[in-house]
Amino acid sequence: MLSSQIKSNEIVFGSCNKDLLEEIIFYGIGLGADFVEIFIENTDNSSVLAEEDFITSVSPSFGRGAGIRIFKEKKDGFVSTNDLTKHGLMRSVSQAIEMLDITDNKKREVFNGLNKHRDYCLSKKNWIDEVPSIHEISEKLLVSTKSLKKNNKIITRKGSYSRNLQEVIIASSDGTYVSDIRLHQTVGLNVIASDAQYRSSGSRRFGSSGMPNEFRLWDHETAANDVFESSMNMLYADYVDAGQMPVVLANKFGGVIFHEACGHLLETTQIERGTTPFENKLNEKIAHESVTAIDEGISEGSFGSLSVDDEGMEPEKSVLIKDGILKKFISDRAGELRTGHKRTGSGRRQNYSFAAASRMRNTYIAKGDYSKEDLINSISDGLYCKSMGGGSVGATGQFNFAVEEGYLIKNGKLTNPVKGATLIGEAKEVMPKISMCGNDLELAPGFCGSISGSVNVTVGQPHIKVDSITVGGR
Amino acid sequence: MNSREITTQISEAANSLNLKKWDYGASFSNDYSVQVDKGEAKQLKASQKQILTIRVWNKSNLVGITTTSDISESGIKKALKQANIASDFGNKNESTEFSPLAKDSIKVKEVKKRSPVGIKKLLTLLREAEVKLIESHESIKSVPYNGLSESFFERVYANSDGAFRCYSKSQAALYLYARAEEKNNKPRSSGSVKLGYGVDDIDIESCIREASNKTISHLNYSSIKTDKYLICFSPESFLTIINAFSSMFNARSIIDGVSLSNKNSIGEKLSTEALNIYDDGLHEKNISSSPFDGEGTPTKRLCLINRGRIENFIHSESTARIFKTTPTGHAGLGSKVSVSPDWIVVEKSDENFDLKTSLDHSAYKGEFVYIEELNAIHAGVRASQGSFSLPFDGLLYKNGKKISIESATVAGDIKYLLKNIVNIESNQKVTTSGISPHIWVDELSITGDA
Numbered sequence: 020m021l022s023s024q025i026k027s028n029e030i031v032f033g034s035c036n037k038d039l040l041e042e043i044i045f046y047g048i049g050l051g052a053d054f055v056e057i058f059i060e061n062t063d064n065s066s067v068l069a070e071e072d073f074i075t076s077v078s079p080s081f082g083r084g085a086g087i088r089i090f091k092e093k094k095d096g097f098v099s100t101n102d103l104t105k106h107g108l109m110r111s112v113s114q115a116i117e118m119l120d121i122t123d124n125k126k127r128e129v130f131n132g133l134n135k136h137r138d139y140c141l142s143k144k145n146w147i148d149e150v151p152s153i154h155e156i157s158e159k160l161l162v163s164t165k166s167l168k169k170n171n172k173i174i175t176r177k178g179s180y181s182r183n184l185q186e187v188i189i190a191s192s193d194g195t196y197v198s199d200i201r202l203h204q205t206v207g208l209n210v211i212a213s214d215a216q217y218r219s220s221g222s223r224r225f226g227s228s229g230m231p232n233e234f235r236l237w238d239h240e241t242a243a244n245d246v247f248e249s250s251m252n253m254l255y256a257d258y259v260d261a262g263q264m265p266v267v268l269a270n271k272f273g274g275v276i277f278h279e280a281c282g283h284l285l286e287t288t289q290i291e292r293g294t295t296p297f298e299n300k301l302n303e304k305i306a307h308e309s310v311t312a313i314d315e316g317i318s319e320g321s322f323g324s325l326s327v328d329d330e331g332m333e334p335e336k337s338v339l340i341k342d343g344i345l346k347k348f349i350s351d352r353a354g355e356l357r358t359g360h361k362r363t364g365s366g367r368r369q370n371y372s373f374a375a376a377s378r379m380r381n382t383y384i385a386k387g388d389y390s391k392e393d394l395i396n397s398i399s400d401g402l403y404c405k406s407m408g409g410g411s412v413g414a415t416g417q418f419n420f421a422v423e424e425g426y427l428i429k430n431g432k433l434t435n436p437v438k439g440a441t442l443i444g445e446a447k448e449v450m451p452k453i454s455m456c457g458n459d460l461e462l463a464p465g466f467c468g469s470i471s472g473s474v475n476v477t478v479g480q481p482h483i484k485v486d487s488i489t490v491g492g493r
Numbered sequence: 494m495n496s497r498e499i500t501t502q503i504s505e506a507a508n509s510l511n512l513k514k515w516d517y518g519a520s521f522s523n524d525y526s527v528q529v530d531k532g533e534a535k536q537l538k539a540s541q542k543q544i545l546t547i548r549v550w551n552k553s554n555l556v557g558i559t560t561t562s563d564i565s566e567s568g569i570k571k572a573l574k575q576a577n578i579a580s581d582f583g584n585k586n587e588s589t590e591f592s593p594l595a596k597d598s599i600k601v602k603e604v605k606k607r608s609p610v611g612i613k614k615l616l617t618l619l620r621e622a623e624v625k626l627i628e629s630h631e632s633i634k635s636v637p638y639n640g641l642s643e644s645f646f647e648r649v650y651a652n653s654d655g656a657f658r659c660y661s662k663s664q665a666a667l668y669l670y671a672r673a674e675e676k677n678n679k680p681r682s683s684g685s686v687k688l689g690y691g692v693d694d695i696d697i698e699s700c701i702r703e704a705s706n707k708t709i710s711h712l713n714y715s716s717i718k719t720d721k722y723l724i725c726f727s728p729e730s731f732l733t734i735i736n737a738f739s740s741m742f743n744a745r746s747i748i749d750g751v752s753l754s755n756k757n758s759i760g761e762k763l764s765t766e767a768l769n770i771y772d773d774g775l776h777e778k779n780i781s782s783s784p785f786d787g788e789g790t791p792t793k794r795l796c797l798i799n800r801g802r803i804e805n806f807i808h809s810e811s812t813a814r815i816f817k818t819t820p821t822g823h824a825g826l827g828s829k830v831s832v833s834p835d836w837i838v839v840e841k842s843d844e845n846f847d848l849k850t851s852l853d854h855s856a857y858k859g860e861f862v863y864i865e866e867l868n869a870i871h872a873g874v875r876a877s878q879g880s881f882s883l884p885f886d887g888l889l890y891k892n893g894k895k896i897s898i899e900s901a902t903v904a905g906d907i908k909y910l911l912k913n914i915v916n917i918e919s920n921q922k923v924t925t926s927g928i929s930p931h932i933w934v935d936e937l938s939i940t941g942d943a
Binding site: 263408490 | 539562584682719750873901902905940
């Protein structure tokens with residue numbers, strides 16, 4: 020008898036767990052649950068840090084766990100555990116049932132068993148052997164940090180790499196039965212430059228999903244040049260004067276403005292909370308007609324791409340805004356249940372200890388017709404935001420994000436570098452002010468922290484012009 | 494397995510792999526939390542979690558590490574093997590040892606631990622709190638962000654030299670974030686967080702009152718003119734800014750070149766002589782206190798700024814050795830050991846003669862900006878450069894009236910801010926991240942859209 024055919028009392032990765040999973044789901048339905056979902060993961064992660072010319076940290080980690088979610092009407096109970104035995108999983112189901120105070124188990128939902136196994140792992144099983152070794156990573160990181168040493172004003176050099184390999188099994192009482200392996204790799208470079216009282220920093224991060232060879236192909240020299248130039252350009256920069264002004268946001272990570280200002284407000288979790296101004300705006304104009312915005316999980320190799328989401332649904336390409344008109348919300352299972360918006364394959368979570376929620380994947384503004392120069396030439400007095408830092412959005416839709424590398428625009432030309440700028444505003448007011456979109460769409464990886472933890476995402480846009488926004492400075 | 498059994502298991506597994514020197518840190522927790530939405534349970538959560546971090550030293554005394562959630566016999570053995578492999582890449586430039594204080598006795602108060610109240614009681618209490626908050630004012634329409642949780646956890650540190658430390662405790666947290674709406678006005682939002690050793694220790698009424706009062710205080714709002722203003726930082730916001738720039742006191746950050754301070758900064762004057770700042774993880778009001786750090790070093794009260802001058806840095810074992818001092822109880826446990834403050838206490842020193850004591854946030858009649866809460870710290874602070882540009886929730890006091898500020902940022906430089914402190918009020922307030930009085934700072938830039 021093959022080992023995969025042995026009926027196990029514990030989840031075994033790489034084997035058929037159908038009988039055990041069905042038994043657990045039957046158990047939950049039998050106790051009166053409307054819906055039972057099991058998410059199981061096995062992780063194998065590594066990170067490496069190079070500082071100056073030394074490897075200063077190598078941190079492997081591994082683990083496994085399960086998250087079990089039970090729905091009763093629109094309520095859900097979620098239990099996570101490290102115990103993957105039948106006993107442990109059933110105990111978690113019981114705990115969720117008890118939390119939801121389900122006592123009436125007469126009106127039972129029907130569970131017809133799990134569907135045919137959808138196995139997305141088949142072409143991915145060798146990934147763990149194909150990713151670079153710690154030795155190979157260390158060597159390349161050290162070459163990268165050495166490349167950053169271009170003059171004596173660079174006082175701190177860092178290179179960091181992390182690799183997350185996640186094997187998941189998802190099963191639920193609607194018959195979903197899925198396995199997948201996800202691979203994410205990121206590499207970042209950081210410098211601090213100093214000269215007398217002047218200080219600046221520069222950083223860039225690159226990332227991919229599902230491409231074990233990507234780190235080997237990473238062009239560290241170009242990345243190092245970019246980070247170095249950014250820090251030098253900003254070293255003697257003056258602080259920006261605060262005020263209202265037009266801005267041009269660069270492509271790639273400039274897309275964080277859409278992610279923070281609008282994307283979060285199009286997640287159904289925000290409708291559930293009543294915290295989005297766009298709740299009743301479907302098919303209404305919410306942005307300038309030059310804006311078309313997309314959220315998808317299908318671009319090959321992009322940091323936010325998925326074969327299947329954390330609820331077992333294949334991701335779709337969702338056109339959120341078409342020519343300024345709101346067309347769709349980003350939805351997960353709970354979102355569909357509570358708001359009526361159809362699932363989009365966007366149910367995501369950091370790991371087994373979080374319940375999935377509607378989250379962005381690869382989110383970007385589509386390209387327009389203008390060149391970068393057209394945008395800059397159209398401004399007599401404003402700010403060019405070449406590199407953006409992080410940002411956040413508040414409970415009333417107010418957003419903010421930091422400008423890492425900025426330049427003044429005077430009479431249609433880029434002039435002096437400026438530092439200390441923060442862009443602040445409200446999505447509802449800023450979206451109609453994105454009046455010009457460039458033709459140079461590019462994406463950039465990032466991490467997004469929200470209700471279901473930190474997930475890998477891509478932000479992106481072409482160069483865009485915002486007619487007026489508040490720039491915080493001094 | 495209990496913590497003694499895990500220690501024995503690690504010891505035996507290490508022996509079988511011929512690993513002579515090791516240490517580990519572990520935490521085991523059970524957490525329960527509830528969220529509600531207009532009287533209905535929204536999400537109920539429970540989790541059982543275990544995390545084990547093992548370090549091993551190889552024959553060249555280089556350290557490797559592995560973290561796992563698998564504490565089975567095979568999991569522990571795998572973790573030791575992986576840590577041993579990782580030790581081949583150990584930092585040759587900076588060695589790590591056991592803390593010399595890992596076996597010192599710990600003088601610690603009794604660790605408070607409560608019993609679980611259970612999900613049903615959590616749900617009942619949160620439902621009641623939501624109703625009371627909504628009923629507290631006609632404009633408060635919902636409480637979109639809310640939660641009540643209780644956690645029970647155990648932390649362990651042990652090493653192959655015989656050190657063994659362990660404690661278990663409980664903690665509960667309540668947060669209520671209300672949203673108010675009025676016709677023809679933008680929605681306004683604010684909230685409150687309270688901690689306790691158990692749910693029954695949390696002052697729920699005070700959390701409701703605080704969330705309500707703060708939210709209502711922002712209903713009447715206006716934009717502010719961009720300019721420089723006299724600022725009064727609330728205790729919460731001043732502690733936020735001090736924590737954001739705590740790399741000034743952090744020996745790890747100094748060695749890494751990402752601090753505004755350097756090895757010779759002890760004694761440097763940073764602010765008015767009226768300012769004292771301590772780190773006091775064992776403070777009786779610190780609900781999250783831990784009697785030892787990630788390396789087993791006992792936690793203690795440490796003066797960071799004494800009469801305006803830097804008095805001490807916070808250390809791990811390795812940074813203390815480099816600085817020729819002793820560890821201070823602020824280490825994590827990692828491949829590269831991090832250092833971070835526990836609980837900041839801000840006080841007025843006895844050298845406070847130059848303060849403008851007429852500046853009292855409850856009585857001052859002149860114009861000033863009251864910063865209630867700073868936001869988006871991760872985006873707006875450049876700790877290695879000393880600069881910040883942060884959105885905030887606040888109020889403009891002018892001509893004896895106060896009005897909420899619609900949308901604005903405060904920007905400046907931490908050294909400028911500390912040097913321009915003009916008053917430190919007498920009454921301290923306990924917050925979730927430390928204790929501080931209200932702090933007044935002259936001439937900081939505010940950007941608004943008026």
